[in-house]
Amino acid sequence: MKSLAQKTVTLKDIAKEVGISPSTVSRAINNEGRVSETTKRRISEAIKKLDYHPNIMARGLASKKTKSVGFVISKRRGRSLDRTSFYGKIIEGVEKEGRKYGYNPIFSVINEEERKSASLQIVKENRVDGLILAGCDIDKKLVLSLKERKIPLVLVDNHFDKEKISCVVTDNLNGAYEAVTYLISLGHKRIGFVAEMLSDLSFYERLQGYKLALKEAGLNYEENLVQESRDDIGYTATKKLLESQLPPSAIFAANDSAAIQAMRAIRKKRLRIPQDIAIVGFDNGEVAPYTNPPLTTVRVFTKEMGQIAMRMLIGIINNKNPLPVKNLMFTELVIRESCGGKLKRENFRPLTH
Amino acid sequence: MKSLAQKTVTLKDIAKEVGISPSTVSRAINNEGRVSETTKRRISEAIKKLDYHPNIMARGLASKKTKSVGFVISKRRGRSLDRTSFYGKIIEGVEKEGRKYGYNPIFSVINEEERKSASLQIVKENRVDGLILAGCDIDKKLVLSLKERKIPLVLVDNHFDKEKISCVVTDNLNGAYEAVTYLISLGHKRIGFVAEMLSDLSFYERLQGYKLALKEAGLNYEENLVQESRDDIGYTATKKLLESQLPPSAIFAANDSAAIQAMRAIRKKRLRIPQDIAIVGFDNGEVAPYTNPPLTTVRVFTKEMGQIAMRMLIGIINNKNPLPVKNLMFTELVIRESCGGKLKRENFRPLTH
DNA sequence: TTAGGATATGAAATCGCTTGCTCAAAAAAC
DNA sequence: GTTTTTTGAGCAAGCGATTTCATATCCTAA
Numbered sequence: 001m002k003s004l005a006q007k008t009v010t011l012k013d014i015a016k017e018v019g020i021s022p023s024t025v026s027r028a029i030n031n032e033g034r035v036s037e038t039t040k041r042r043i044s045e046a047i048k049k050l051d052y053h054p055n056i057m058a059r060g061l062a063s064k065k066t067k068s069v070g071f072v073i074s075k076r077r078g079r080s081l082d083r084t085s086f087y088g089k090i091i092e093g094v095e096k097e098g099r100k101y102g103y104n105p106i107f108s109v110i111n112e113e114e115r116k117s118a119s120l121q122i123v124k125e126n127r128v129d130g131l132i133l134a135g136c137d138i139d140k141k142l143v144l145s146l147k148e149r150k151i152p153l154v155l156v157d158n159h160f161d162k163e164k165i166s167c168v169v170t171d172n173l174n175g176a177y178e179a180v181t182y183l184i185s186l187g188h189k190r191i192g193f194v195a196e197m198l199s200d201l202s203f204y205e206r207l208q209g210y211k212l213a214l215k216e217a218g219l220n221y222e223e224n225l226v227q228e229s230r231d232d233i234g235y236t237a238t239k240k241l242l243e244s245q246l247p248p249s250a251i252f253a254a255n256d257s258a259a260i261q262a263m264r265a266i267r268k269k270r271l272r273i274p275q276d277i278a279i280v281g282f283d284n285g286e287v288a289p290y291t292n293p294p295l296t297t298v299r300v301f302t303k304e305m306g307q308i309a310m311r312m313l314i315g316i317i318n319n320k321n322p323l324p325v326k327n328l329m330f331t332e333l334v335i336r337e338s339c340g341g342k343l344k345r346e347n348f349r350p351l352t353h
Numbered sequence: 354m355k356s357l358a359q360k361t362v363t364l365k366d367i368a369k370e371v372g373i374s375p376s377t378v379s380r381a382i383n384n385e386g387r388v389s390e391t392t393k394r395r396i397s398e399a400i401k402k403l404d405y406h407p408n409i410m411a412r413g414l415a416s417k418k419t420k421s422v423g424f425v426i427s428k429r430r431g432r433s434l435d436r437t438s439f440y441g442k443i444i445e446g447v448e449k450e451g452r453k454y455g456y457n458p459i460f461s462v463i464n465e466e467e468r469k470s471a472s473l474q475i476v477k478e479n480r481v482d483g484l485i486l487a488g489c490d491i492d493k494k495l496v497l498s499l500k501e502r503k504i505p506l507v508l509v510d511n512h513f514d515k516e517k518i519s520c521v522v523t524d525n526l527n528g529a530y531e532a533v534t535y536l537i538s539l540g541h542k543r544i545g546f547v548a549e550m551l552s553d554l555s556f557y558e559r560l561q562g563y564k565l566a567l568k569e570a571g572l573n574y575e576e577n578l579v580q581e582s583r584d585d586i587g588y589t590a591t592k593k594l595l596e597s598q599l600p601p602s603a604i605f606a607a608n609d610s611a612a613i614q615a616m617r618a619i620r621k622k623r624l625r626i627p628q629d630i631a632i633v634g635f636d637n638g639e640v641a642p643y644t645n646p647p648l649t650t651v652r653v654f655t656k657e658m659g660q661i662a663m664r665m666l667i668g669i670i671n672n673k674n675p676l677p678v679k680n681l682m683f684t685e686l687v688i689r690e691s692c693g694g695k696l697k698r699e700n701f702r703p704l705t706h
Numbered sequence: 707t708t709a710g711g712a713t714a715t716g717a718a719a720t721c722g723c724t725t726g727c728t729c730a731a732a733a734a735a736c
Numbered sequence: 737g738t739t740t741t742t743t744g745a746g747c748a749a750g751c752g753a754t755t756t757c758a759t760a761t762c763c764t765a766a
Binding site: 020021022023024027033034035036039058060061062063064 | 712713714715716717718720721722723
């Protein structure tokens with residue numbers, strides 16, 4: 001009826017062109033079984049000549065491999081999809097890496113029905129060879145159900161350590177440690193921590209890094225310097241800090257969004273950044289260079305996370321990765337102007353713990 | 354070898370269960386040919402009972418339809434992919450709409466080879482039934498080549514009017530008109546226009562809207578109030594405006610990025626926003642609420658553009674859209690604080706041209 | 707010289723679904 | 737009551753690959 005390709009060139013055509021059987025051509029293409037160098041060459045010449053491209057559908061049907069992977073994200077119930085650019089960067093990496101090996105990512109947002117049934121449409125339909133599940137809103141139940149069915153799986157920006165599923169995550173602990181250490185190196189002794197919510201896994205880990213840095217610098221950890229406010233992403237939390245008896249001279253925000261809200265709260269109090277109070281964020285999102293003043297923050301290598309996740313997934317699909325691996329991505333402190341100090345990264349002390 | 358589904362239920366199984374031939378089951382599922390209501394019911398019961406899901410690969414092979422579409426973006430040569438969140442929003446809409454009809458989007462970034470050969474891997478491999486090409490970096494050559502091969506096609510945020518290809522684009526003219534009219538309604542008489550480059554189609558259209566608004570308000574169009582600076586996305590352009598004999602009292606930036614650069618230039622000159630100079634952007638990107646002051650800008654309905662594009666594409670694929678259509682998306686002025694005026698949209702005069 | 711083992715190739719089944727053709731039975735027309 | 741349509745369902749041939757098994761050829765070793 002409606003065919004995309006003008007006049008489809010098939011395996012058979014190549015076989016005919018070379019004067020050989022389709023089986024051999026197939027073997028040559030897939031580099032398996034024995035095919036003499038001579039015929040291999042002639043085949044690849046014919047392929048070029050006729051501009052042949054294997055039909056993915058046919059190949060998929062015969063070999064049970066689709067050469068597609070699902071890139072799956074979830075959105076918080078009720079809310080619209082935030083962190084669009086975060087996911088965008090990840091899938092960019094996924095696509096880039098996948099292309100090298102002939103894999104294509106199918107973009108999918110989990111819907112209510114899939115959440116309930118703990119299964120995914122694209123999996124049921126055999127559309128994909130494996131999945132990349134991105135973001136921390138992915139249900140554990142879903143993940144377990146997929147794992148049980150032996151679907152190749154990689155988590156990005158999420159992990160369930162007990163379940164031993166391959167994942168690639170940001171080294172939140174070190175990232176936070178480095179950020180706070182930086183603040184300390186600028187002379188700050190009272191440093192606040194604000195977050196949207198401490199229950200979120202990433203934010204919790206960042207809090208641990210914060211504690212570690214304080215401890216190592218011999219500073220006391222004060223519980224009331226740590227505040228969260230869910231509804232306004234750290235605005236109220238910051239306000240509380242600023243209005244306390246002994247307000248901090250610096251704030252470490254669990255992410256850039258919280259940092260921005262913190263800045264808003266600080267400005268509201270007519271305090272200056274960084275003169276009166278310094279601030280560091282986390283993520284190095286699109287917004288960071290454009291805040292006023294530009295935000296010093298911890299860079300997360302989003303695109304690279306996507307690439308690595310894809311590479312791992314391909315390994316799993318092809319049984320090359322016998323063991324699940326947790327991949328910790330290093331971070332990088334990006335120094336802008338929200339802490340005043342222009343101290344270069346190289347000059348400040350390295351991780352010691 | 355490695356199969357995703359545990360024990361694949363096939364059409365045949367359904368047929369056996371009902372005691373009927375596979376052909377009939379297929380017809381029932383696809384709602385074509387004649388099948389009695391009775392057997393239809395029994396079939397759908399069996400489907401539910403055995404949890405059957407058609408195998409996309411097999412279906413694709415037989416019917417030449419993949420039920421996938423390519424979501425294709427390009428990145429400017431050399432540069433990394435900007436506007437991630439823009440594309441993210443679009444594909445979100447594409448996915449949402451596609452899901453209703455069983456279509457999945459395959460995410461793809463055009464690479465150098467594809468650009469050169471004016472063809473796409475996913476098309477050659479018969480992976481997709483059609484394409485959504487997003488962004489204005491898509492080569493015209495590529496588009497024409499695809500069109501010639503009768504690949505169903507929809508452009509998003511881009512159009513080649515002469516080629517009569519279905520597309521969905523922002524109504525840049527009206528959007529700009531509305532923004533500038535708003536500035537005029539606040540009393541501004543000298544309004545500058547800054548852009549990264551005027552050659553860009555969208556920006557050119559916005560310039561036309563700017564001119565229209567001036568004209569309609571009886572204001573003269575002055576060429577030297579329009580400036581572009583490519584390397585710094587409007588920074589130098591703004592600087593030039595501010596240093597001119599008669600600097601403007603307001604600036605309309607061709608997009609949010611330019612607006613941010615303009616703000617930077619304005620701040621550098623120690624001018625206040627909005628007291629000394631007002632500014633309006635275009636896009637309502639992620640950054641807009643977080644600039645200082647928050648940016649008044651023209652909202653573009655990105656996700657909806659994706660939805661509409663997908664709906665159009667599905668129509669084309671199924672021959673339901675006989676004629677190509679250019680879909681103009683209305684915009685909405687989002688009033689924040691960068692113009693000072695808190696004039697509500699409802700109070701200011703409507704489009705009259 | 708010949709059996710035995712590599713090595714290269716082919717034939718044919720298969721993957722799961724669609725679809726054109728055929729055909730029987732039921733309904734409608736004559 | 738026969739002929740013609742209409743309707744519902746089955747047969748079987750693809751779709752374009754992969755893959756198992758068999759086979760032909762060529763070496764090498766006995």
